Amino acid sequence: MFRTKSVEQSIRDTEEPEHGLKKSLSALDLTVFGVGVIIGTGIFVLTGQVAKETAGPATAIAFVVAGVVCGLAALCYAEFASTVPVAGSAYTFSYASLGELVAWIIGWDLVLEFALGTAVVAVGWSGYIRSLLDNAGWKLPDVLSGTDVAEGFGFDILAFALVLVLTVILVIGMKLSARVTSVVVAIKVGVVLMVIIAGLFFIKAENFKPFIPPAEKQESGGGWDAPLVQLMFGYEPTNFGVMGIFTAASIVFFAFIGFDVVATAAEETKVPQRDMPRGILGSLVICTVLYVAVSIVVTGMQHYSELSVSAPLADAFKATGHPFYAGLISFGAAVGLTTVCMILLLGQTRVFFAMSRDGLLPRFFSKTHPRFHTPYRPTILLGVLIAIIAGFTSIEELATLVNIGTLFAFVVVALGVLVLRRTRPDLPRAFRTPLVPLLPVVSVAASVWLMLNLPVETWLRFGVWMVLGVVIYFVYGRSHSRMARANR
Numbered sequence: 001m002f003r004t005k006s007v008e009q010s011i012r013d014t015e016e017p018e019h020g021l022k023k024s025l026s027a028l029d030l031t032v033f034g035v036g037v038i039i040g041t042g043i044f045v046l047t048g049q050v051a052k053e054t055a056g057p058a059t060a061i062a063f064v065v066a067g068v069v070c071g072l073a074a075l076c077y078a079e080f081a082s083t084v085p086v087a088g089s090a091y092t093f094s095y096a097s098l099g100e101l102v103a104w105i106i107g108w109d110l111v112l113e114f115a116l117g118t119a120v121v122a123v124g125w126s127g128y129i130r131s132l133l134d135n136a137g138w139k140l141p142d143v144l145s146g147t148d149v150a151e152g153f154g155f156d157i158l159a160f161a162l163v164l165v166l167t168v169i170l171v172i173g174m175k176l177s178a179r180v181t182s183v184v185v186a187i188k189v190g191v192v193l194m195v196i197i198a199g200l201f202f203i204k205a206e207n208f209k210p211f212i213p214p215a216e217k218q219e220s221g222g223g224w225d226a227p228l229v230q231l232m233f234g235y236e237p238t239n240f241g242v243m244g245i246f247t248a249a250s251i252v253f254f255a256f257i258g259f260d261v262v263a264t265a266a267e268e269t270k271v272p273q274r275d276m277p278r279g280i281l282g283s284l285v286i287c288t289v290l291y292v293a294v295s296i297v298v299t300g301m302q303h304y305s306e307l308s309v310s311a312p313l314a315d316a317f318k319a320t321g322h323p324f325y326a327g328l329i330s331f332g333a334a335v336g337l338t339t340v341c342m343i344l345l346l347g348q349t350r351v352f353f354a355m356s357r358d359g360l361l362p363r364f365f366s367k368t369h370p371r372f373h374t375p376y377r378p379t380i381l382l383g384v385l386i387a388i389i390a391g392f393t394s395i396e397e398l399a400t401l402v403n404i405g406t407l408f409a410f411v412v413v414a415l416g417v418l419v420l421r422r423t424r425p426d427l428p429r430a431f432r433t434p435l436v437p438l439l440p441v442v443s444v445a446a447s448v449w450l451m452l453n454l455p456v457e458t459w460l461r462f463g464v465w466m467v468l469g470v471v472i473y474f475v476y477g478r479s480h481s482r483m484a485r486a487n488r
Contacts, residue, residue, distance in 0.1 A: 002099035003483050005358070007427060010086045010096060013357055014267050021087060021267045021353075022173070022373035027275035027282070029178040030262050033346075034283020036185040036339035037258035039290065040121065043192060044333050046255050047295045048312020054239050055248035056213040057299040060292045062248035067288035069249070069450065070256045072443035073410040074284050075433045076417045078277035081263045082430040083420075085272030088354030089263040089347065090409040090416075095358070097416035097423070101470075104477055106412045107355045108469030113405030114261070114348035115386055118163065120402070121341045122390040126158035128334035160391035166342040167383025170349065173372045177342065184339045189290075191332030195313065195325060196293045202320045203300030213304070215241025228459055229452035250453040255291060257406050258340065259284050260413075261347035273430030345383065352378040359485070360477040404454050404462050410447040414440040 014021070025033075051059040080093040088095075091107035130145060144157040169177055216239045238244050262280050266272045269279075298307065301316040308315040314326035353375035356365035369376040417433055417440045433439055478484065 001101040001478070004097065004099050004423075005095045005103075005483055007084050007096050007424065010084055010092060014086055021368060021375070023268055023270050024173070025178060025265055025269045025275070027271075027278040029182075030265065030269065030275055030279025031282040031286070032178065032182050032185050033265065033343055034259050034262045034279055035189065035286055036181045036336075037261050037343035038256055038283060038287040039185075039188060039192065040124075040255075040258075040333075040336055040340040043255065043291060043294050043336075044313050044329050046252055047291065048298045048307045048316065049309050050248045050251050051295065051299050051304045052307040052309060052312065054251060055244050056210070056240060056304040057208045057296075058212045058245050059248055059252070059295040059299065059304075062245050062252050063255075063288065063291045063295055065246065065249035066253040066256055067284065067291070069253060069443075069446040070259065070284055070288075071281075072439060072446060073414065074259060074280050076410075076414045076440055076443060077260055077263050078280050078431050079417055079429060079433040080413060080420075081266045081276035081280065082273045083427055085266040085269065085276065086354065087264060087267040087350040089260060089266075089351060090413050091351050092354055093416045094412050097420040098412065100360075100478075100481060100483060101473065102412065104355075104360055104473045105466060105469060106409055107351055107360070108466070108472075109405045109408055110351045111348065112465050113402050113409070114344050114351065115382065115389075117257075117402045118341055118344040118348060118386050119159075119390040121337050121344060122159040122162050122386075123156060125162055125334060125337035125341060126156050126390075128330055128337065129158050131330060132334060154392075156391050160387045162338070162341060163345065163383055163387035163390055166338075166345055167379055167387070169342065170346055170379050170383070171369065171372065171374055171376045173374055177346065181339050181342065184335055188332055188336040188339070191328060191335070192290055192294065195329060195332070196290075196297055198322070198325055199297035199301055199317070202317075202322075203297065205300075207300050207303045212242065212245070213240040215239070215244060226456060227453045228456050229449075231456060232452070247453075250450045252291070253403075253450055256284070256287065257403065258343065259287075260406065260409060261343050264347040264350040267350075277431040345379075345386065348382055348386075349375055349379045352382060357482075359480045359482040360473070362480075401458060401461055401465070404451055404458055407447045407451045408462075411444050411451075414443040414447070 047059060047063075050062065051057065055062050077089075081089075084092055084096050086092045088107070089110065091103055091110060094106045095103035126145075130140060133139065140157070143154055145154065169180055238247055259280055262283065263276065266276055269275050294313070298313050298316050302312075302319050306319075314329045317323065317325040317329070352361065353366055355361045356363060356378065365378040365381070366375070367377065368374060418437050420427070421436055
């Protein structure tokens, strides 16, 4: 269960003609992927929501805190991705350092994270498109608008179609995916910058007072929806005040989720030792700056106590008498979610492909397309399944599973850096995480703290999924593993 797969063996597996991926990505492509998946509706919605309910104008500081936590994890990811440039991200890193069972668990975790993330984002994209269509005077029948709109049976045809189209793009090739992403990200970032620049002219200094509002205790019933940390230690999270900034950081952290997906494309990068750290860290820095700028603009345009929760940035522009920008924000959000959905789907298929190549899932799924050199079989399978899920359910109640899955991956990767430094100090490392072991330990502590701030029901659902994964490993994966066969 704790056998490890050497870095050398992992790299040799990528050289097999039928099981290797085409190297076509540059540092710029990776940075674009990172920005494309991180910037979604969070930048347009979450900033104002947190400012109104949790931190006030100090939301900008909360974004910096969350960015630092992600930065700690990003440094660990950068070392692994440059040392083990193989598809699979945290799954592959764990296999090389912590052993097969841990690798399976984190791979199973990532499958859930990316699948649910893709479906939820597709449904969100559908909502924005329907809103834009309604503004243009076109309305889809309720029965094709999803279960949120239709009475009884409902199918979200837009979410279903989006996932299928993106599946085709990913099958055709990574370079095409990178080009599509580049165009969409350019539009999305352009909209964000336009909103920031326009908003600067409507800022009023008095709206920033007080910058850190007086502290208030959160109201919580202490049930399944209460944070786990509250039940374990009796700690009551605080709104506003200095501690409210850290409470807000645990919320806005989820606006950063996605930079780890960049690591899943390591095998398809031309010079991974150089470009993976640049792509991971570069995208994170760019998005942190944009998030801080947007939070400053929205709290400067309208007092935090008057912000709306559903569409704070758009409504702030309406309140200043500029509805044009509200429509622009909706357009930017709809365009932005397209790349988020595609890159999450990309990460999902690469993890599935890596697990299949190692024999932990059927090897049928590890053969690449003879022409496009992409893992077309898992891409088609997962694309169709996720499209159906997105079509039939909104699954908002499962969205927090994406968050806990990501944080769990952060913990495993940080621990993996510590273990591999001790077991394989001889490995050539193009990028080295600084201040080891201090930085990985701090990264683990920060990620665990944010996990403890998630509801108890999220932990229960996550536990059920993990138990199911362990059962599948012992029934199938352990005996079919290539490492097991090699040791017989």
